[in-house]
Amino acid sequence: MDYLRRYAPIGCRDWTTVDLLLSLGIPAFFSGCITTTVNTVFPELEQRPEPATVYVDVHHSEVPEGVEHVRQSYRAVKDKSFIENMNDAVDLLEGYRTRYTRAVTSRLHCYLPTTSLGLDVQFEPKSDADVRFSGLLRLSPTDFDAMRSRMRERLQPALTAIFEGRPEEEVYAIWSETVAQEVDAARARHTAQVPEAELPVTGREMAASATYEPALGDEDPDAVSVVLTPTDEELPLVGHVLRSAARATSKPLHAWVVTDSSDQVPVVEEFGSPWCAPPACRASPG
Structure with a gap:
């Protein structure tokens, strides 16, 4: 600091x-991000490449057969010098701009520099909620x-x-x-x-709100709040996560599990009397 x-x-x-x-x-x-200015590093192309797409570390899109799928993130950069890595970066960007007209990627540092170089980029991050993307997502x-x-x-x-x-x-x-x-x-x-946003309420949310109580009662100012947003596959692990969190703090623990699953959220007994109603669950520790 x-x-x-x-x-x-x-x-x-x-x-x-x-x-x-x-x-x-x-x-x-x-x-x-300063990578939006990388076009200044390269001279203008005398001729644009033929239409072609490159996939870079994609997670959501299906890569068509015969289309190149590039890995832009690899551990070797940790063992190279700054100059070596800079030269590799220039070579990588030179390849993008001279061989392709379009890119599909999950990597922020493919999306930003290739957009700067004039490619049509489809940005597909693993999660739109990634804190690194605030102000940068789909500009x-x-x-x-x-x-x-x-x-x-x-x-x-x-x-x-x-x-x-x-x-x-x-x-x-x-x-x-x-x-x-x-x-x-x-x-x-x-x-x-x-100001609090007034969001439209769906029928399912209205049904849930009939029994959902957003407050935990008398709030302890020293309590640690934990918010979990598990997928359907991760729901069985909620109890283990909360048990681990409880062991890691001597303060009261308030756990909020937010899910759109229709299943009840399993909560271990040592967390008191769990209260569940899809699509939300509240567990109040003893």
Whole structure:
């Protein structure tokens, strides 16, 4: 944190990191990802490749027979030097832009740079709820270009000062002034009161709400809340997870299991008298 405060304001790739740093009193703002600017590393292609699709670490889509499926994430990068990895990255991106016109991927760092290089990208992450994607998920062409353009605009004054040989204090003063409005906007967003949304209620939710009690009664301010969102296959493991969580804390434990399964959620007896009604379950520990 001392390091980050020294060089603040910190431009963050995603809003989750912005909120984390602001919560720690470190000036921060949402910059987006610098990989959106990789098109500046490569010259314009004299001729676009023939229409072709590459699949990169996909999990949801079926890869057609005969179509290339690339692994972009592999452990070998941990054992290579920075220069070796940079050269590999340039070669990888050069292959994407000269051989393909479309990509299907679960990787954020395939989606962003290949979009920057002009490919038509279908982004299929493992989970849309991944905290790394806040502010980056399925950007429109306009939003993507705005992020990329603003990245270059805010870097130009500080980089110009660096290339002119100005002292570090002056460079960071220029940086702070350049992004001051973005930091203020991030702080305002961080502290804003968000009104509760009025969501439409389905018939099934109305049936469940007839017996569902969202409060646990007298809340203990020291209680640890655990929220689980298991799949149907993971439901039998809920009891084991809660038992492990109970052993790991000396504080009262409140467990919330959220599922759209029609099955009752199994909860172990040592957690008191479980109360269940699909699609929600509440277990109150003793």
